[in-house]
Amino acid sequence: MKIPRNAVIVGYDGSPDADLAVEWADRAAVQRSAPLHLLTSLYDPAAVNLSPSTAWYELHLAELEQAVRDRLVGLASSSVTHELIGGPPVPALVDASAGAAMVVIGARGHTQAAGLLLGSVSQHVSRHATSPVVVVRRPEDAESRRIVVGIDGSGGSAAALDFAFAQAGLTGAPLRVVHGWWHTRPGRVEGLSNPINDIPEALASGERIVAEALAGRRERYPDVTVETVVVPRPPSVLLTEESATAALVVVGSRGRGTFKGMLLGSVSQDVLRTSRCPVAVVR
Incomplete structure (x- = not known):
């Protein structure tokens, strides 16, 4: 057919x-x-x-x-x-x-x-x-209309952000753009474009990643209400927490730190398993 x-x-x-x-x-x-x-x-x-x-x-x-x-x-x-x-x-x-x-x-x-x-x-x-x-899956918060998208500055997260903006534009839903990172050892911050050692510097770097990702997209979707969150939490944990009050979580299929050849990154795999609402995986 x-x-x-x-x-x-x-x-x-x-x-x-x-x-x-x-x-x-x-x-x-x-x-x-x-x-x-x-x-x-x-x-x-x-x-x-x-x-x-x-x-x-x-x-x-x-x-x-x-x-x-x-x-x-x-x-x-x-x-x-x-x-x-x-x-x-x-x-x-x-x-x-x-x-x-x-x-x-x-x-x-x-x-x-x-x-x-x-x-x-x-x-x-x-x-x-x-x-x-x-x-x-059935959302934990059935009344929520919020769309949550995780970004890390990678090409995969850019595609996820485009999908999330388009979905928010079609549905009139508010959009929450979140960025998190994790520590691989005391004093070292991973999950950013370049691993760094200082938490305030990591926060500033995360804010830059979010600002650069949103540049131009706010103008293309002026009617979409956007909220941003930058916090020192492992991305999969942060997105799972966010899913409890979301209608949809959007992730890129692969982000920074994913080995070449992998078809699905660890964050997207974790979120698919643990999310409390529907999840969109975008390439």
Whole structure:
């Protein structure tokens, strides 16, 4: 099936987090006047090992088709398409991301253990997709509209900041730009463009990073309310704390200090696991 160009693509498996992902994706598609495309996979890794019968597959297919029909009811998007595939969802979602506005997935699907905070599909898609990926979970503060974005002066955080500004502009949400750093040993400050030894100097450097990042973007988005935070806290800890009162946390896929060749940096991985609201990973 040909997926519409610049569609908002959402992976759907009938799980509670997938339902939340469809709701989030539907709003995003309406905000962008973009088509919405649901992708559902029949693939069940547990069933593959059991060599299920044709009757099992037919029952599974019927259940999924009914779940999709139910899920499509009441969507606000003007253009909605759906695709049912037989193979694993990760390669299909990653391939579809090449021409997508974004890919939206639930934090955990039906096959994930109850104690896990992040499922394997969301982990792999957020690592390998070429478009922004939004991993959706129920926000701790359901009333919050705030968007939080973490920056460190890297190219990855610049892309995250662009996404966050655009999302705030589309939704009218306030934007909170945060910058944190950590200590690798007493008296030494890491997480800045150049490691330094003095805390006041680190604060000043952090303020410069934020000011340089915002230069020009405030002018492009004059209606977006922006608040900045520069504090000596490890970035992943700071963003997780911020997520408790946010509607969305935005991170770059890789920041400063990430080894060349890594597809997802340690901060973005940590935030995906521990965030208390949806997370957008941007390249």
